[in-house]
Amino acid sequence: MQKQLFPRDLSFRALLNRQKNAVPMRPAIRSGADARVLSYEQLNQAVLTQEALWRDSGKHCLGVLCNGTPECVLTIFGAVLAGLQVVLFDGNISEAELPELLQKTDVDCLWGAEELEEDMSPWLTGKAENGAGKLLFFTSGTTSFSKAVVLTEASLCASAWNGSALLPLSQEDTLLCVLPLNHVFGFVCGLLWGLACGACVALGRGPRYYAEDLKLFQPTAIPVVPLLLGFLLKQNALNEALRLVLIGAGDCPPALPAALQARGIRVSFGYGLTETSSGVALSLGADPYAMTVCPDDELTLAEDGEILIRCESCRMQGYYKDPDATEAILKDGVLHTGDLGHFDENGLLHVTGRKKEILVFPDGTKLYLPEYEAKLRTVLPDRDFAVIESKGAPALFLRGKESEREAVSAALEPVMRELPLARRLNAIYFDPAPLPRTATGKTQRWMLQKKVGNFT
Numbered sequence: 001m002q003k004q005l006f007p008r009d010l011s012f013r014a015l016l017n018r019q020k021n022a023v024p025m026r027p028a029i030r031s032g033a034d035a036r037v038l039s040y041e042q043l044n045q046a047v048l049t050q051e052a053l054w055r056d057s058g059k060h061c062l063g064v065l066c067n068g069t070p071e072c073v074l075t076i077f078g079a080v081l082a083g084l085q086v087v088l089f090d091g092n093i094s095e096a097e098l099p100e101l102l103q104k105t106d107v108d109c110l111w112g113a114e115e116l117e118e119d120m121s122p123w124l125t126g127k128a129e130n131g132a133g134k135l136l137f138f139t140s141g142t143t144s145f146s147k148a149v150v151l152t153e154a155s156l157c158a159s160a161w162n163g164s165a166l167l168p169l170s171q172e173d174t175l176l177c178v179l180p181l182n183h184v185f186g187f188v189c190g191l192l193w194g195l196a197c198g199a200c201v202a203l204g205r206g207p208r209y210y211a212e213d214l215k216l217f218q219p220t221a222i223p224v225v226p227l228l229l230g231f232l233l234k235q236n237a238l239n240e241a242l243r244l245v246l247i248g249a250g251d252c253p254p255a256l257p258a259a260l261q262a263r264g265i266r267v268s269f270g271y272g273l274t275e276t277s278s279g280v281a282l283s284l285g286a287d288p289y290a291m292t293v294c295p296d297d298e299l300t301l302a303e304d305g306e307i308l309i310r311c312e313s314c315r316m317q318g319y320y321k322d323p324d325a326t327e328a329i330l331k332d333g334v335l336h337t338g339d340l341g342h343f344d345e346n347g348l349l350h351v352t353g354r355k356k357e358i359l360v361f362p363d364g365t366k367l368y369l370p371e372y373e374a375k376l377r378t379v380l381p382d383r384d385f386a387v388i389e390s391k392g393a394p395a396l397f398l399r400g401k402e403s404e405r406e407a408v409s410a411a412l413e414p415v416m417r418e419l420p421l422a423r424r425l426n427a428i429y430f431d432p433a434p435l436p437r438t439a440t441g442k443t444q445r446w447m448l449q450k451k452v453g454n455f456t
Contacts, residue, residue: 149320156187185248190223218241219241222242308335315335397429397431
């Protein structure tokens with residue numbers, strides 16, 4: 001375990017007070033939208049102003065449509081300090097999806113879409129009980145409908161401390177936050193990590209400005225998902241000052257970290273879940289796939305290789321008002337992640353896949369879908385596709401038109417010829433629409449499984 005460089009904060013108030021006293025005049029938040037800079041002293045004062053507003057509002061549960069602006073950050077911190085329960089939503093969520101989520105999480109006021117508030121008023125009726133200090137994040141929803149995960153300011157601060165203990169930033173660093181704040185990876189690693197270290201957090205202006213924001217802010221560190229990293233590399237957008245890239249929230253082809261290392265940029269992979277307030281392990285050495293477990297976390301492996309986590313300080317309180325779903329993965333204080341992995345001879349963690357991304361055949365043998373997809377990608381390098389289960393065998397779901405079937409089948413033929421008959425694709429489904437993905441770029445296989453029903 002590395003030396004712990006930063007004090008442990010138990011709340012947002014403690015974190016902001018610590019930095020206000022330690023580095024009052026250093027820049028805390030930079031905004032690309034309006035070129036604003038808030039020092040740590042100004043950030044603390046602005047949050048206290050928001051706290052007073054929300055404390056007098058008479059509200060209990062605030063839904064925030066996250067847009068990545070300083071106002072969004074101040075609102076979240078201020079409402080939590082005021083004792084409200086805060087629910088973080090995707091700022092681009094559709095008007096049709098929002099009502100059900102508002103009701104599900106007991107929201108009684110909405111921030112970030114004033115034009116929608118009147119339309120949403122019939123659903124803004126909930127009053128959360130005992131919500132002080134709680135923040136609700138939605139899971140990525142790669143294998144089922146998203147669940148609302150109950151985290152706390154204490155668990156999020158603990159996660160930021162864990163990351164800082166293993167991978168500290170300096171006060172001279174600029175951390176560029178381009179990931180959505182409603183995703184726990186974005187909130188902890190794009191915001192709290194920087195603030196906990198006394199660095200400057202630069203708030204990006206959204207997907208249209210990814211490349212421009214690296215040029216504007218000249219960050220020294222940036223957290224990304226693999227899909228975004230691939231885009232930035234293709235655009236040749238990485239700035240010269242960049243010295244650290246933290247990759248998380250998805251499978252990453254080896255070519256991406258190799259491209260960064262060839263430029264002299266340090267690469268660190270992060271493994272974590274919404275249910276653990278983000279980070280559980282980080283890679284610190286030359287091999288980005290070999291990860292050191294964070295100080296507060298204890299990891300063991302089940303007989304089938306499933307990663308089991310005990311982490312009292314960072315663990316979720318549960319899925320919001322869903323005790324059955326909570327009990328299904330949280331047993332005797334141990335989180336059953338559904339992820340598969342192993343420890344190498346140095347005690348470093350390697351994550352190998354998801355249990356739910358494995359097909360189990362009648363003879364008991366198994367097929368790991370991401371690995372299978374990697375094999376198909378050698379002959380379909382520029383296609384958007386995923387492998388799913390169909391009638392007990394692998395099937396290909398591909399963005400495209402039915403008229404392409406012959407060409408696609410011909411391209412796949414060499415790979416299929418190398419596989420046992422039982423492992424070959426039994427169907428190819430074409431759909432002109434983009435494959436459904438989460439905010440972090442993960443394929444939502446469960447939605448593809450539902451679509452298959454329309455083809456049969």
